[in-house]
Amino acid sequence: MTAxxxxxALRRRRAATAGFHLGAGxxxxxxxxxxALVVVTSLRSFDDISAHGLGSWPRSFTLGNFQQAWSxxxxxxxxxxxxxxxxxxxxVTLALAAMAAFALSRYEVPFRRSLLLLMLGxxxxxxxxxxxxxxxxxxxxxxxxTLPALIGVQIGFGVGFYVFVLYGFMRxxxxxxxxxxxxxxxxxxxxxxxxxxxxxxxxxxxxxxxSFTWIFNDLLWAxxxxxxxxxxxxxAALIGLQGQFVSMWNVIAAGSxxxxxxxxxxxxxxxxxxxxxxxxxxxx
Amino acid sequence: xxxxxxPERTSPAAPRPRGRRARGARRTPPLVLxxxxxxxxxxxxxxxxxxxxxxxxxxxxWDGVSAPEFVGLGNFAEMAHDEVFRTAAVDxxxxxxxxxxxxxxxxxxxxLLLQQERRxxxxxxxxxxxxxxxxxxxxxxxxxxxxQPDGVLxxxxxxxxxxxxxxxxxxxxxxxxxxxxxxxxWRQVGYVMVLYLAGLKGIDPVLYEAAKVDGAGRWQRxxxxxxxxxxxxxxxxxSVIIIDSLRSFDVVWSLTRGGPYHSSELxxxxxxxxxxxxxxxxxxxxxxxxxxxxxxxxIASYLVRAFREAD
Numbered sequence: 001m002t003a004x005x006x007x008x009a010l011r012r013r014r015a016a017t018a019g020f021h022l023g024a025g026x027x028x029x030x031x032x033x034x035x036a037l038v039v040v041t042s043l044r045s046f047d048d049i050s051a052h053g054l055g056s057w058p059r060s061f062t063l064g065n066f067q068q069a070w071s072x073x074x075x076x077x078x079x080x081x082x083x084x085x086x087x088x089x090x091x092v093t094l095a096l097a098a099m100a101a102f103a104l105s106r107y108e109v110p111f112r113r114s115l116l117l118l119m120l121g122x123x124x125x126x127x128x129x130x131x132x133x134x135x136x137x138x139x140x141x142x143x144x145x146t147l148p149a150l151i152g153v154q155i156g157f158g159v160g161f162y163v164f165v166l167y168g169f170m171r172x173x174x175x176x177x178x179x180x181x182x183x184x185x186x187x188x189x190x191x192x193x194x195x196x197x198x199x200x201x202x203x204x205x206x207x208x209x210x211s212f213t214w215i216f217n218d219l220l221w222a223x224x225x226x227x228x229x230x231x232x233x234x235x236a237a238l239i240g241l242q243g244q245f246v247s248m249w250n251v252i253a254a255g256s257x258x259x260x261x262x263x264x265x266x267x268x269x270x271x272x273x274x275x276x277x278x279x280x281x282x283x284x
Numbered sequence: 285x286x287x288x289x290x291p292e293r294t295s296p297a298a299p300r301p302r303g304r305r306a307r308g309a310r311r312t313p314p315l316v317l318x319x320x321x322x323x324x325x326x327x328x329x330x331x332x333x334x335x336x337x338x339x340x341x342x343x344x345x346w347d348g349v350s351a352p353e354f355v356g357l358g359n360f361a362e363m364a365h366d367e368v369f370r371t372a373a374v375d376x377x378x379x380x381x382x383x384x385x386x387x388x389x390x391x392x393x394x395x396l397l398l399q400q401e402r403r404x405x406x407x408x409x410x411x412x413x414x415x416x417x418x419x420x421x422x423x424x425x426x427x428x429x430x431x432q433p434d435g436v437l438x439x440x441x442x443x444x445x446x447x448x449x450x451x452x453x454x455x456x457x458x459x460x461x462x463x464x465x466x467x468x469x470w471r472q473v474g475y476v477m478v479l480y481l482a483g484l485k486g487i488d489p490v491l492y493e494a495a496k497v498d499g500a501g502r503w504q505r506x507x508x509x510x511x512x513x514x515x516x517x518x519x520x521x522x523s524v525i526i527i528d529s530l531r532s533f534d535v536v537w538s539l540t541r542g543g544p545y546h547s548s549e550l551x552x553x554x555x556x557x558x559x560x561x562x563x564x565x566x567x568x569x570x571x572x573x574x575x576x577x578x579x580x581x582x583i584a585s586y587l588v589r590a591f592r593e594a595d
Contacts, residue, residue: 017402020397020400020402021404024397024398024404024405025408027394027397027408027412028411031411031414031415031470031474032414034415034426035415035426037426037429037430038425038426053434053439054432054436055432055435055436055437055438096322097323099322100319100322100324102319103316103319104320106316107316109312109317113591115320116590117587117590117591119324120587120590121583121587122327122332124527124579124586125335125579125583126527126530126531126552126579127531128552128556128576129334129335129338129339129572129575130331130334130335130338131555131560131568132337132338132565132572133334133335133337133338133341134330134334135560136337136348136565137334137337152329152330153330155326155330156326156327156331157330159323159327160327164590168593187315188313188315188319189315216419217418217421218419219420219421219534219538220534220556234419235419235421235422235534238419238422239537242428247432252425253426253429256422256425259419259422260417260418260419263418263419264417267414267417271410278475278479279478279479279482
């Protein structure tokens with residue numbers, strides 16, 4: 001009797017497992033299908049697509065589309081622009097945010113909480129309210145249509161959010177550690193550099209992965225402070241590519257793959273940090 | 285080394301802690317003030333000051349070249365008669381409901397399905413999450429290819445005998461907006477799923493055991509244990525969704541630029557084209573103020589929650 005029941009239970013568990021993999025597998029395939037499609041399209045020749053249609057089975061294989069998007073489509077320059085903007089932005093934003101969060105979380109600064117929320121509030125503003133003034137201001141400052149303008153606005157707009165997240169993290173570090181350092185004669189700089197920053201490394205790693213993709217993927221700020229095609233980052237260049245190679249889907253697809261590759265690489269390499277970062281940012 | 289730090293903690297010279305608030309020195313050292321002021325200045329220069337200007341510009345008529353002309357609330361009065369504004373406002377609400385509602389539902393559903401620690405679940409989670417790291421522009425182009433008249437979507441419809449549904453999805457006023465929502469959803473669901481996964485992980489399993497003992501079925505457990513326990517995550521998801529919806533720009537701009545005939549126009553795209561293509565900077569600022577007002581409730585409640593948590 002018991003043997004019969006347990007074998008029935010086993011069968012039911014097996015069925016549940018199969019059902020789970022079937023459901024989750026189907027969902028994953030559905031989600032990955034568009035990605036597979038763009039990769040396949042990027043490897044097809046133009047003649048194949050124009051003869052058989054975009055939605056047909058591939059009958060050709062070429063890497064030439066990447067070459068075309070890379071040099072003729074200006075993706076190489078655009079990718080370099082993107083990295084020139086993104087890397088310093090991530091470093092400077094996180095450095096500034098860590099400094100502010102350190103000050104707010106470890107010292108009795110007057111109006112501590114109000115300042116923290118003011119900085120967070122700035123980041124939550126809809127960017128639309130800032131677009132026109134930022135564009136006009138960068139003209140006045142003589143940096144319109146230069147990469148430093150884009151770097152500046154990305155840092156200024158992003159910093160508030162990172163301050164808020166790092167504040168929460170640094171506040172959880174026990175006060176005794178800092179007191180011990182003070183007793184040993186450490187100044188604020190040493191406390192910051194030798195104690196708080198190393199202890200905040202998990203949060204900093206998570207935020208780096210996150211901010212890299214955010215800044216790299218931005219379009220709106222780029223087209224607000226930049227005008228020349230030669231200065232545009234990869235997102236804006238991708239829209240340009242769409243206009244330059246109208247209905248040459250093989251080249252456009254190759255361009256999309258190039259534009260997505262860096263963030264996908266960051267994601268695959270730092271997946272854990274990435275997911276942690278998204279959850280850090282959520283106010284509970 | 286770790287052992288060495290322990291005795292120091294009780295070092296007699298350590299300052300007497302003043303309750304929970306004793307975090308550091310009482311008087312703020314100048315370096316610490318500088319640490320705070322530099323980022324604050326950066327944000328003031330690029331955010332607070334422009335924001336104030338933005339509100340002021342909304343009360344002006346300005347082409348960006350000649351001097352701005354003060355018109356008071358004239359721009360807002362103009363909106364009342366602006367057909368395109370009405371379309372954009374309706375579309376924005378529709379976007380909020382469809383994009384927001386569906387991404388919350390699908391994200392929760394995916395999280396419920398993928399919360400169990402089984403073999404292979406990491407792959408499924410990664411698959412759903414992967415689009416989150418794509419730029420919205422790249423996402424848009426991927427889907428634009430799918431939507432082409434000779435694209436995969438129409439091919440699939442053809443092969444299952446639904447040829448009558450074949451369509452130029454992005455070029456038709458009736459379908460453009462929905463065709464734009466789908467890619468945005470595809471990218472957002474994984475993000476919402478991650479938030480819910482963390483929330484589900486935080487629920488004490490004892491609660492489920494207790495409910496089971498009391499004879500609660502699957503649905504009852506979901507209804508009376510899971511949902512109430514997810515309340516704080518729901519609040520987070522709601523804020524994220526509303527803020528993201530009102531910011532949505534890239535995907536619409538890359539796919540349709542708000543067209544055809546403004547049928548997929550959102551307030552954000554209308555604001556951008558008014559300001560930077562029609563060069564009506566005052567009216568554009570006023571549209572931005574409308575977006576701000578819509579977002580204000582969410583921002584305020586987010587900040588209130590953050591304020592409570594901050595100490």
